[in-house]
Amino acid sequence: MSSADWRRVSPLSILFFVGAIAKTLAQNFVQIVVPAFVAIQALDLGRAYVYSLGIAAVALAMLVSVARYLNFRYRIEDDRILVREGIFLKKQLNIKFERVQGINTKQNIVYRLFGLVDVKLDTAGSVAEEGHLPAVGTTLAEDLREKVRRTPTRRAPGEERPDAEGEAGFDAAEAETLLRLDSGDLVRIGLSSNYALIVLALAGSAFGSLEGRLGEVVIPKLSPLGDTVASQGAAAIAAGALFLVLIVLAILLLASIAGAFFRFHRYELATDGDTLRSVSGLATRREHTMGIGKVQILTASQNAILRLFGDLRLNAKQAASAVLNLRKSFLVPIASPAFLPRLLPVIFGDEAREIDAAPDAAAFRAISRRYILARFLLLGLAPAAVLAMNLLIGGAPLSALLWPLAWASLALGIAWQRHRRWGVQIAGNAVAVRNGFIGADVAVFLLRKVQRVSITASPFQRRRGLANVTFYLAAQSVTVPYIDATLARQLLDYTLYKVESSELGWI
Amino acid sequence: MFENAQVAIDEIPSVGDVRWEPLAPRYALHLSLQQLVFFGVLGAVALGIATIDAFADAGPLALVRHAGFWLLFAALALTSLAWPFLAVPRKGYALRERDILYRSGVLWRKLAAVPFNRIQHVETSSGPLDRAFGLASLEIFTAGGATGDLKISGLESALATRLRSHILGQAGEARELG
Numbered sequence: 001m002s003s004a005d006w007r008r009v010s011p012l013s014i015l016f017f018v019g020a021i022a023k024t025l026a027q028n029f030v031q032i033v034v035p036a037f038v039a040i041q042a043l044d045l046g047r048a049y050v051y052s053l054g055i056a057a058v059a060l061a062m063l064v065s066v067a068r069y070l071n072f073r074y075r076i077e078d079d080r081i082l083v084r085e086g087i088f089l090k091k092q093l094n095i096k097f098e099r100v101q102g103i104n105t106k107q108n109i110v111y112r113l114f115g116l117v118d119v120k121l122d123t124a125g126s127v128a129e130e131g132h133l134p135a136v137g138t139t140l141a142e143d144l145r146e147k148v149r150r151t152p153t154r155r156a157p158g159e160e161r162p163d164a165e166g167e168a169g170f171d172a173a174e175a176e177t178l179l180r181l182d183s184g185d186l187v188r189i190g191l192s193s194n195y196a197l198i199v200l201a202l203a204g205s206a207f208g209s210l211e212g213r214l215g216e217v218v219i220p221k222l223s224p225l226g227d228t229v230a231s232q233g234a235a236a237i238a239a240g241a242l243f244l245v246l247i248v249l250a251i252l253l254l255a256s257i258a259g260a261f262f263r264f265h266r267y268e269l270a271t272d273g274d275t276l277r278s279v280s281g282l283a284t285r286r287e288h289t290m291g292i293g294k295v296q297i298l299t300a301s302q303n304a305i306l307r308l309f310g311d312l313r314l315n316a317k318q319a320a321s322a323v324l325n326l327r328k329s330f331l332v333p334i335a336s337p338a339f340l341p342r343l344l345p346v347i348f349g350d351e352a353r354e355i356d357a358a359p360d361a362a363a364f365r366a367i368s369r370r371y372i373l374a375r376f377l378l379l380g381l382a383p384a385a386v387l388a389m390n391l392l393i394g395g396a397p398l399s400a401l402l403w404p405l406a407w408a409s410l411a412l413g414i415a416w417q418r419h420r421r422w423g424v425q426i427a428g429n430a431v432a433v434r435n436g437f438i439g440a441d442v443a444v445f446l447l448r449k450v451q452r453v454s455i456t457a458s459p460f461q462r463r464r465g466l467a468n469v470t471f472y473l474a475a476q477s478v479t480v481p482y483i484d485a486t487l488a489r490q491l492l493d494y495t496l497y498k499v500e501s502s503e504l505g506w507i
Numbered sequence: 508m509f510e511n512a513q514v515a516i517d518e519i520p521s522v523g524d525v526r527w528e529p530l531a532p533r534y535a536l537h538l539s540l541q542q543l544v545f546f547g548v549l550g551a552v553a554l555g556i557a558t559i560d561a562f563a564d565a566g567p568l569a570l571v572r573h574a575g576f577w578l579l580f581a582a583l584a585l586t587s588l589a590w591p592f593l594a595v596p597r598k599g600y601a602l603r604e605r606d607i608l609y610r611s612g613v614l615w616r617k618l619a620a621v622p623f624n625r626i627q628h629v630e631t632s633s634g635p636l637d638r639a640f641g642l643a644s645l646e647i648f649t650a651g652g653a654t655g656d657l658k659i660s661g662l663e664s665a666l667a668t669r670l671r672s673h674i675l676g677q678a679g680e681a682r683e684l685g
Binding site for chain 1: 519520521522523605606612614615616617618619620621622623624625649650651656657681
């Protein structure tokens with residue numbers, strides 16, 4: 001491949017550019033459509049006018065896209081890729097391969113027919129500097145990936161991989177598949193998505209109110225004087241409504257499952273040298289990579305439904321860019337807890353060997369029971385007392401006091417349950433923190449990757465010799481509440497010691 | 508919970524042993540002055556409203572209401588004015604070889620630590636009132652944080668500048684080492 005000349009991407013990229021324009025328009029839908037509609041109404045334009053305006057707009061979009069395609073060039077050199085683009089405002093990007101953290105590709109059906117992919121070069125910098133080739137041949141994407149892989153990234157001296165000397169080392173660390181998902185997994189992803197949770201919650205409340213209506217309708221029917229025919233009709237309507245809700249619910253859940261199939265069909269997770277790589281998708285195949293050393297924190301979360309299935313959703317999080325409000329993470333949509341002992345060594349090496357990140361692990365130690373009392377006093381008893389006072393002053397009957405009582409006991413129940421979920425494991429170089437209410441989230445991180453650490457203590461906590469510790473990582477912060485104050489200080493000392501004595505970097 | 512490190516914990520340096528450096532004592536006056544301005548403005552507005560109210564409704568109950576309000580207002584204002592003189596002596600920082608510590612809080616206590624080898628950049632800033640008092644703030648940033656990750660206000664401005672260059676130097680050294 002003569003790599004030193006400027007090249008164009010495939011003409012099919014015009015499709016991509018048109019799509020980008022359509023996307024921008026759709027995103028600003030309200031801002032565009034409302035004024036346009038008002039203008040059409042105000043100017044009293046005829047139908048022909050509107051149509052020709054529409055056609056003109058489409059033609060303009062096409063023209064702009066063609067111009068963008070003609071002005072888009074790239075050039076691959078031995079150690080970098082250059083991209084030139086822009087119709088009027090020219091922009092040139094210069095990305096050295098050593099800065100590239102990962103190459104993400106996407107292939108929709110049209111691209112697949114023509115053997116093209118959409119390539120994004122993930123660099124540590126901002127989005128504006130991220131390289132993007134809208135439509136290039138699959139072989140070129142592979143070449144790029146190979147070049148990036150062979151370019152040693154800049155590392156701290158200690159972080160050099162011992163087996164990365166020469167090409168033999170690279171080949172020894174060839175791709176190894178860690179996980180494949182089957183159809184059953186995809187169905188479970190669909191059923192346990194956040195979207196499905198919302199649907200189920202809505203369905204629950206709809207059933208609740210329908211049940212009430214049904215009761216109202218059915219009971220008068222039993223009275224001998226009731227108009228039997230009319231109430232029978234009403235019962236039929238209620239039953240029909242119930243049926244309709246069931247149908248809608250089924251359709252929404254099916255849509256969620258279909259979404260899971262579209263996104264995660266033939267999902268495959270693999271390690272490739274020192275990167276994690278996942279490939280998935282039904283119509284559009286996506287390939288996502290992330291440098292393993294870049295992972296700051298691994299979360300294993302289990303919402304109510306996933307808990308029912310006994311499965312986890314895993315997320316390996318990279319450093320977040322607060323300025324751009326950008327969070328990069330690598331998702332494993334579903335995995336059994338048994339997969340964790342396989343994945344943890346891949347991500348954290350030997351350093352998290354003693355951590356058992358499964359939400360039900362016995363190794364998690366509970367936090368202080370005072371947590372329940374504090375939560376109950378603050379969120380249960382105090383509001384309940386205020387409410388009770390108001391009710392009494394307002395002259396409400398004594399039976400109304402059941403409400404604050406109910407609230408207080410609910411708060412107690414929630415505090416108790418949350419206390420049950422809180423747990424912490426500290427083992428050598430790594431920490432795992434679990435929390436949650438119905439489900440559970442476990443966050444695992446290495447102490448040496450911590451950015452800063454703090455201890456806080458409320459007056460209540462100080463009296464009981466307790467404190468909270470917060471670990472701030474580049475991806476997110478993790479708090480361990482209500483632990484022994486001495487332990488909290490030791491933990492802070494220990495974390496600082498680990499961070500400051502570590503010869504390995506955090507990124 | 509901690510068996511593995513228990514042996515090492517006695518040998519590693521503890522934040523319990525540090526000598527805390529106080530902030531400039533006049534920083535309390537600075538904060539108090541800020542509160543005075545705030546409550547002055549608030550009080551003026553409230554006085555205006557109260558005057559209008561007094562003309563509109565001059566019953567005996569109105570007097571009680573007004574007295575109650577002003578009593579509450581005075582209590583709140585006085586507490587806020589006095590608070591900095593309690594809070595500032597509790598604040599302090601400690602510079603160690605490899606990190607910087609900051610503690611604060613009268614009721615809710617906080618201790619924060621930032622290792623030098625995680626510092627991204629350091630900023631000093633001073634507003635008009637800060638400059639009148641010869642004070643400055645030092646802000647330390649690490650990766651992934653949204654706002655300043657550690658902000659120490661009420662430092663002598665010359666000290667803030669010296670601290671900044673010292674921390675930057677330490678951070679650069681730490682980065683080169685590791």
